[in-house]
Amino acid sequence: MATAMFGERVQRLADAKLVRGEGRYIDDIPLEGALHVAFVRSPFARAKILSIDCDAAREMDGVAAVYTCDDLGRLDLEMPLLIPHPSLTEPRTQRPLAKGEVFHVGQTVAMVVAVDRYTAEDAIRMVDVDYEPLEVELDLEAAIQDDAPRVHADVANNVAAQFVQTVGDPDDAFARAEHITKIKVQVDRSTAAPLECRAIAARWDDITGELMVWDGTQAPISVRGGLASILGLDEDKVRVTAPDVGGGFGQKVLLFYPDELLVPFAAMQLGRPVKYIEDRNENFIGSSQERTQIHELELAATKDGEVLGLRDSFLHDTGAFIPYGIAIAQVASTSIAGPYRVPNIWVEFKAVYTPTVLVTPYRGCGRPQACFAIERAMDKLADELGLDRFEVRRRNLIRDEDFPYRRDGLVFADGLPLEHDSGQYGKALDMVLEHIGVDAFAAEQEAARAEGRYIGLGLGFYVEGTGLGPYEGSHIRIHPITGKVYVNTGLTCQGQGHETVFAQITADQLGVAVGDVIVVEGDTGVFDWGVATFASRAAVVSGNAIHKTALKVREQVLEAAANMLEAAKEDIVLEDGKAFVNGVPDMAVTLAEVATASNPLRYAFNEAAKTSTQFAPAFNHDGPALGEGDAPGMEATDYYSPPHATWAYGVHAAIIEVDPGLCSVKFKRYICVHDCGRMINPTLVEGQIMGGVAQGVGGAHYERIEYDEDGNPRNANFMDFLMPYASEVPPVEILHLETPSPLNPLGVKGVGEAGCIPVGQVLVSGVADALKPLGIGPLEHVPLTPDMIFQALGGEKDE
C-alpha cells in the first residue's frame, strides 16, 4: 500500500518556480504596445468638485486618453452592493470616478492612459480639479453624534447599518449576576499590505469580440460575471485569469476597484492593451483596509467566575463606502463569545461611515477585534474576582461533550445559524499551559523581578468560523498521452500553496505522484463555476470538491482498468501511476493507457493511441464506440457545498519581556496550539500560522493607519506605517491538535486567518502581567505602542 499523501509534509510544488524568479505576475505579462494608467486622486477627505479641466493633460505627448466620470457612459455608476443585508439601511458604494464630490483622500477622480507610467504620472499633475472642501469628522464616536459632519449628506449620524442579535435571555442573566465586569476596548485600523500591490491588465480583441483580463484578484469568476454584466458582454466572451499573485489577505476580493472596470473599458475604447500596476502609495490610499472597532462589553458572572451572560455594543468603522455589506461586523458580533459557553448574549453594532479608505475584510475579518474584546474581559473578570485567569477560562470553555454547540439567535456570515461543530477546547488550553511551563514560570518571573527585569505570560484563546459556502467545484481529467492529472477549481491562490494540498488530495485517490498532478486555478477559461478565495475556505470547500471529483474519476479508472485487464473491479489497485490486479503487479496498465483507451480514436498519433483505434485488438466490442450515456476520457466534475461554517480554534501564549526604561517589549517565547481538523499538509499549516502571527504582531504592536483631523493619511508608506520586519516577529512553537470536522468528507477546517486573531490579546495580557508590580494602568487598546505603555505606567515621573 502506497503512503497516503494526505497529512504528509509534501514540499510546496510552486516554490521551485517562485524562488527561481520564474513566477509570472501581472506586470510580467508581455503585452506589446500596452498603455499604462495613473489616476488623479482626491487630496481632500470631503469636497465638492466644482470643475475638472483635462485639456492640458490631453494635449501632452504620450497621453492616449484622459477620462472623467462624464466620459464613462454606462460605467458612470455606483458599484454593486455585493452582500446586501436587511440591517444595512443606508448602503453607499464607490464609483469608478468621482461624480460631483469626493469621500476620502485617494478617491479616483480622473484616469490618465499614456504610453508609460512615467508619462501618466506627469499627466495627472496637469489635470486641474477645483475642489470646495467640506467639514469632516474622523473620530468614530463623534461621527455618530447628531451634529457630526456627514460623509454622505443623506445619511444621518453616519450610520450605515445597525443590528442587534440575541441568544437566550440576557436581561435575566444580568439580573441574576453576582458580579458584572465592564470593559471598553479598541482595535485600530491596519491594512493587508500584500507584497504585490493590486494589478490589472486587459486586451480587447475586436475581431473575436473577446475581452481578456489579467487581474490580481481573489475572485476571478465573480469579476468575470460582474464585468460581463456591466460591459454588456456575454460571459463567454470575457475571460478573467489571476496568474501568480503576491498575497491577497482579503484586500483583493473586493469587486470592483475602479481600475478593475476602467482598465478593460479603456482597452476596449482605445483598441490597445492597457495595464494598471498599483504602487505602494496608491495601495495605502486606494485599496481597502480594516480593523477599527470600539467595543463596550459587559460580562454577567457568578462569584466563581461562571459567565451567565454577555452584552456588547460596538462601533465598526466602514470607511467611506460599504460595498462588502456588514460582513466584518457580523463576523465580529457572532464571534464575540469566543470559545466560552455564554448561554445569554445581546450584541449590537453600528457600522459607521468615516471619510477614509473603504473597509472590507482583511485576514481575520472582525475576529481579532472580537477576540480582543472577550479575552480582555475574561482577564478583567478573573482579576476582579481574584481568580486565576486560566481557571476562569477553563470553567467557561465549551466542553467536549457540548459539541455540536449551537448559539441559537446568532446568524454567521454565511447566513446560516452558528454552530461550533467540534473541538477539544479544554485540552488545547492544558496543552499550551503545560508546554509554556506555567508553574515554573511563576518562579522565573519572581527571580527576574528580583533582578529588575519584567517578564509576563500572555494568553489568548480564539475561535474561527471557516470554510464558508456557498460552494466550490472541481474538474479533473487524466491526460491521455502523459497520464498526468489536471485539476481545476474556481477559486485562486495568492501564495498559500493550494497547488500542493489539492495535488495531495487528488494523488491519494488516483494513485499518482503528487508531482504528476497539475492544479490550475483562477482562470475562467479553464473552470468557471465557483466563488472566490476568502474566509479560510479553500481547503474546506475546494478541497472537498476536489476530493469528491477525484473519487468519481477513481471509479472510472477502476472500471476501465478492470475491463482492460479482464479482472474484477474490486481487485484493481491504483498505485505509482498504474492500475494493476491485486497481487499480480505484472497485470498492469498505466493511467495514460487507461485514459487513451477510454477515448475511441480513428488516428493512431502515437504508440499508445494504437490501442484505441477501430482495428486494434482491444477495440473488441460491438456497436458504437461510445455506448449510450458514455463519455470519452477519464474525467469528472463535482461540487461541494458546506452545510455551514466549520469552527477551528486555538490558544496562543507567549513569554514577554518589557523594558520599562524604553517601554519596549520582546517576545521571548511564542507558542501556538491550534486545531484545524485533519491537516492535509502540516508544513503548509505551519506556514499559514506563522504568516498569520506575523500580521498579528503587526496589529498588536506596530501597525496603525493614521489620519489627521482633516482626513489626510499620515503614514501612507512603509517608512511610517510600521509593518513588522522578520526581525520583529518571534519564532513560533506550534503544537497541533486534530479534531476532525464532522461536516465534510475530508474532516478539514480552515487555517488561513487563524494565526493573526489572538496576538493582540497575547501581547497585551503579557505586558499587563509583566508590569503588574509597577502598577500598570488598564491596557485595552491595540496596537499597544511603547508610548502607550509609558503612559500606562504613569507618564513622566521625576524620580
Added chain:
Amino acid sequence: MKPPLFDYVTPESVEEAVAARAAEEDSVLLAGGQSLLATLNFRIANPALLIDISRIAALKGIDVGAGEIIIRAMVRQREVELSDAVHGANPLLREVLQKVAHTVVRNRGTIAGSIAHADAAAELPAMLLATEGVVDVQGPGGTRVIEASDLFKFHLTTSLAGDEMITAVRIPNLAPNTGWSFKEFARRRGDYALAGICALVTLDDNGRCTKARLSACGIASTAVRLESAEAELAGSTLDENTIARAAKAARDCVTAADDSQASTAYRRHLVDTLTQRTVAVARDRALERRAA
C-alpha cells in the same frame, strides 16, 4: 511613484561637479541615493539636474592616520563599518553604523551623503557631533572646513552653500582613556530611532571624568550635543547618581513635538534611559581601556 524627468550628468572630478552645481541652481548631488531616490519617486523632490558623483575617483577611499580617520565622500557606509583599521582607530563608528538602516542600505549609502542630508533622526550626524569631527567642503571659491558644531542648521538643512559639496568627513581617533557607546531605540530594527544617544567619556587616572561628549539624534530639529548633561559628568567619577543627574539634564534637550510615534514626554523618558545606559557603558569601557 515614478520620478519626474530630470537631466543627469556624471562628472569625473570634484571641480566638474562643483561647476555643474554652480551652473544649475536646481540641481542635487547623487551619491548613494538612499534618501534622494525615494524622494524623487515620491515626487517630493523635483530637481532639474542630478549630478552623480559616484565616478569621481578622488572621492573614494578611507585613510586612517595617527590622529584622524578621513572618509572621502563616496565611501559607502558598509565599507567603514567593516574596516578593521577604522574600528581600531575609533570603535564608536562601527557601533553607530550597525544601527544605520539595513545592510542593503549601507551597501549603497555613503557617510558623507547621510551627513549632508542632515536628517534630524539619522545617526551619523550625531556621531559627528560627539566625535567633534569636521567635513571638508569644496565650492567654486575653493575649499573650507566646517566643524560639526557649525554644520547642522535644521532638519535636512546644513550650513553648506548651494554650490558647495562635502569632499570628505574627518573623524578624530578615539582619545586615550576614553570609552564610547551608542544606543538607540527604534520601533523596528533599522528604522530611524525615536531617540539615540552617542557617548564618549575620558577618565583620568583616578577614574574622574575629564571630558564627556554626548550627542543625540531624533529628539530635536537637528542632531544635538547634550551640553548640559556633559557638564554634569565633567569632573565626576561617574557614579550612578551623577549619571542619573546627567540623564535628567539630557531630558531637557528634547525639543521635538509630539508625533505619531512618540510624545515629547516619552522621548524625554527615552533620552533619560539611553543617556544613563550609554554613559555607564562608556565609563566601563574607559576603565577597561585604561587597565589594558
